[in-house]
Amino acid sequence: MGGWKGIWVFIEQDDGVIEESSLEVLSRARVLAEERGEEVTAVLLGEAVAGEAAKLGRHGAHRVILVEDPILKYYTSDPYSRIMARLIEERRPDSLILSATRNGRDLAGRLAVKFRTGLIAHVVSLDYDDEGLLMGKVPGFGGNIMAVVKCVKGRPQMATVTPGIFDIKEFEGEAVVEKVDSGLDPEQVKTRVVDREIKELIDISKSERVVIAGMGTGGRMELVNQLAELIGADIGVTRPLADMGLAPRDIQVGSTGVILKGSLAIVLGASGAPHFVSGIKDMGTVISINKDPEAPIYEYSDHYFVGDIFEILPLLLKKLREG
Amino acid sequence: MGLRNIIVTMKVVPKIEELEFDPETKTIKRGAAGNEINPADKNALELALRIKDRYGGRVIVVSMGPPFWEPYLKLAIAMGADDAILVSDRALAGSDTLPTTLTLSKAIEKIGDYDIILCGEESSDGGTGQVPSGIAEWLDIPHVTFISDVMDVSDDKKAKVKRTIKGGHEVVEVTLPFLAAVELGCNTPRFPDFRRKRWAEREFQLTVWSAADLGLSPDEVGLKGSATTVVDLEEVKPPTRLKKKYTGSAEELADKLAELLKSIM
Numbered sequence A: 001m002g003g004w005k006g007i008w009v010f011i012e013q014d015d016g017v018i019e020e021s022s023l024e025v026l027s028r029a030r031v032l033a034e035e036r037g038e039e040v041t042a043v044l045l046g047e048a049v050a051g052e053a054a055k056l057g058r059h060g061a062h063r064v065i066l067v068e069d070p071i072l073k074y075y076t077s078d079p080y081s082r083i084m085a086r087l088i089e090e091r092r093p094d095s096l097i098l099s100a101t102r103n104g105r106d107l108a109g110r111l112a113v114k115f116r117t118g119l120i121a122h123v124v125s126l127d128y129d130d131e132g133l134l135m136g137k138v139p140g141f142g143g144n145i146m147a148v149v150k151c152v153k154g155r156p157q158m159a160t161v162t163p164g165i166f167d168i169k170e171f172e173g174e175a176v177v178e179k180v181d182s183g184l185d186p187e188q189v190k191t192r193v194v195d196r197e198i199k200e201l202i203d204i205s206k207s208e209r210v211v212i213a214g215m216g217t218g219g220r221m222e223l224v225n226q227l228a229e230l231i232g233a234d235i236g237v238t239r240p241l242a243d244m245g246l247a248p249r250d251i252q253v254g255s256t257g258v259i260l261k262g263s264l265a266i267v268l269g270a271s272g273a274p275h276f277v278s279g280i281k282d283m284g285t286v287i288s289i290n291k292d293p294e295a296p297i298y299e300y301s302d303h304y305f306v307g308d309i310f311e312i313l314p315l316l317l318k319k320l321r322e323g
Numbered sequence B: 001m002g003l004r005n006i007i008v009t010m011k012v013v014p015k016i017e018e019l020e021f022d023p024e025t026k027t028i029k030r031g032a033a034g035n036e037i038n039p040a041d042k043n044a045l046e047l048a049l050r051i052k053d054r055y056g057g058r059v060i061v062v063s064m065g066p067p068f069w070e071p072y073l074k075l076a077i078a079m080g081a082d083d084a085i086l087v088s089d090r091a092l093a094g095s096d097t098l099p100t101t102l103t104l105s106k107a108i109e110k111i112g113d114y115d116i117i118l119c120g121e122e123s124s125d126g127g128t129g130q131v132p133s134g135i136a137e138w139l140d141i142p143h144v145t146f147i148s149d150v151m152d153v154s155d156d157k158k159a160k161v162k163r164t165i166k167g168g169h170e171v172v173e174v175t176l177p178f179l180a181a182v183e184l185g186c187n188t189p190r191f192p193d194f195r196r197k198r199w200a201e202r203e204f205q206l207t208v209w210s211a212a213d214l215g216l217s218p219d220e221v222g223l224k225g226s227a228t229t230v231v232d233l234e235e236v237k238p239p240t241r242l243k244k245k246y247t248g249s250a251e252e253l254a255d256k257l258a259e260l261l262k263s264i265m
């Protein structure tokens, strides 16, 4: 089959629903491939996902490799990594790029070792150097430092991409779809999903206004909810509140949560730890209330109100309601 | 049933709030910062100790790092780990995740006789999150990441683990032996027992292995064995903010804030 050509993008899906950030990666891969005169192949594993192939063409894929099997309905590492490894061995892509979601990172770490190849972690930029080596910027130390990391050994060259970095684009033409057998023996599968509980899918990554509750709220959300409702904002939390189960993990802001992109953040009782502030650095305006006159969050705020949220918020709500 | 070894990988990290970056030399001045056990690894250790309480087994902590990590490994012993091993060798410096996972997997093989390996979901410094599934591949065992609990281990060598996913969680059934990456903050790590801590500090003998002890040649590890390289480091400057500070009575502050909100919305 020749060797190590083209860019592959792993397309994540869950019960037939394509993960948006996979399409972001696909669009970026298409731009890079055109610069290099190469092709982009989208690799889609799922239960019954053939209907999604056209979409992949529209967002950048020249080719789609489709593997359908009931065991692939939800992601789990064992069947997915085995199928991906087999496809890579047979077809030898130059690069394999994934979205840095939980599942994308889970799969990437395993495949990189399988092929003894370089893997660049959750990049916020992605390019090739003059010698065709994959490179990207990797935020580290909670987002304080950017390391420019390059793949120097092994194929496929690999990277995971932080969701929300690249835009989903539209491209002309249709993708050539190829179906491949999973070759899975269900008896041999070592990881399987036996139960799941999904409450509500909340996505605040594109919310214009977000009221963020920190530990200073003590997890008492009534006032926070009221403020958010009054100003038409969504709600976010710092990590400890999600850890304690007081809020869903999906609305956690920061380097291990959501990186916000909107116009206004109101930060209530959060100290401003490095892992947290990387989640609000792209917000247009940041307003904070904190009873500590010197909390680190001051440095990351446009407007910093020194006081107790439980004293200020009721008065504020009253004033806003009075108009 | 009695479990065999439960191995916890543990890294020591600088307290990142205390780190300083030198823009001239483009290096991170780690010396200025204090260190701590990587927070997620404490959660992994806590989970391991709980599994041991229910199903038996020995909890063994393994780290790859410089000699100054020793007190932190002793802290893990004080928390309740049965044994600790430090893989330490100058040849390992500069390892990216490929040689890191190779080295840790060799150490785990040398410990042997394991049923469960627990890692943290990611470190608070490098934070690639690539190490856990990488180790599992070297060992050729299944893995599950972002777990918050091991709910059940059955006699037929299967475990049920709770994994965080978008919008909620799922239960994954995985065959033993397996590796899991434990979510930061999913439990409250116990405090070290005072007497055990004194014992660990004074009497516990840490096992230290070199790369050669693991049969690793210098070419396989460190910078040479790495498949990525860091070509540049940049400090991310905080965004320029107005940094206007408001003080006064709650009434005054609420007034100002209301005005402000009306003016920008």
Ligand SMILES: Cc1cc2nc3c(=O)[nH]c(=O)nc-3n(C[C@H](O)[C@H](O)[C@H](O)COP(=O)(O)OP(=O)(O)OC[C@H]3O[C@@H](n4cnc5c(N)ncnc54)[C@H](O)[C@@H]3O)c2cc1C
Residues within 6 Å of the ligand: A213, A214, A215, A216, A217, A237, A238, A239, A240, A252, A253, A254, A255, A256, A257, A258, A268, A269, A270, A271, A272, A273, A274, A275, A276, A289, A290, A291, A292, A295, A307, A308, A309, A310, B039, B040, B122, B123, B124, B184
């Ligand atoms: C690997 C790793 C990843 C992480 N990822 C994230 C992440 O993605 N997101 C995240 O948020 N954290 C993350 N963290 C945790 C982070 O380091 C901090 O621990 C966390 O952000 C602190 O949350 P907080 O500011 O709400 O709480 P605290 O640090 O406890 O701050 C509470 C603040 O509230 C103020 N306060 C208290 N009471 C009041 C009151 N009545 N009125 C006004 N102010 C009050 C206090 O002055 C204080 O400043 C991560 C940590 C690690 C190790």
Ligand SMILES: Cc1cc2nc3c(=O)[nH]c(=O)nc-3n(C[C@H](O)[C@H](O)[C@H](O)COP(=O)(O)OP(=O)(O)OC[C@H]3O[C@@H](n4cnc5c(N)ncnc54)[C@H](O)[C@@H]3O)c2cc1C
Residues within 6 Å of the ligand: A119, A120, A121, A138, A139, A140, A141, A145, A146, A147, A149, B009, B010, B011, B038, B040, B041, B062, B063, B064, B065, B095, B096, B097, B098, B100, B104, B118, B119, B120, B121, B122, B123, B125, B126, B127, B128, B129, B130, B131, B132, B228
């Ligand atoms: C800013 C920055 C960016 C980087 N980017 C990349 C990159 O893109 N690709 C790459 O391959 N490397 C990269 N590295 C190097 C990488 O961080 C190191 O290889 C590191 O030794 C292990 O990775 P981690 O800290 O990211 O581990 P993670 O995968 O985040 O750690 C997960 C868990 O693995 C275990 N673990 C990790 N390291 C050890 C250890 N030494 N001893 C015991 N247990 C351990 C712990 O349980 C930990 O909680 C980067 C480093 C920095 C500082």
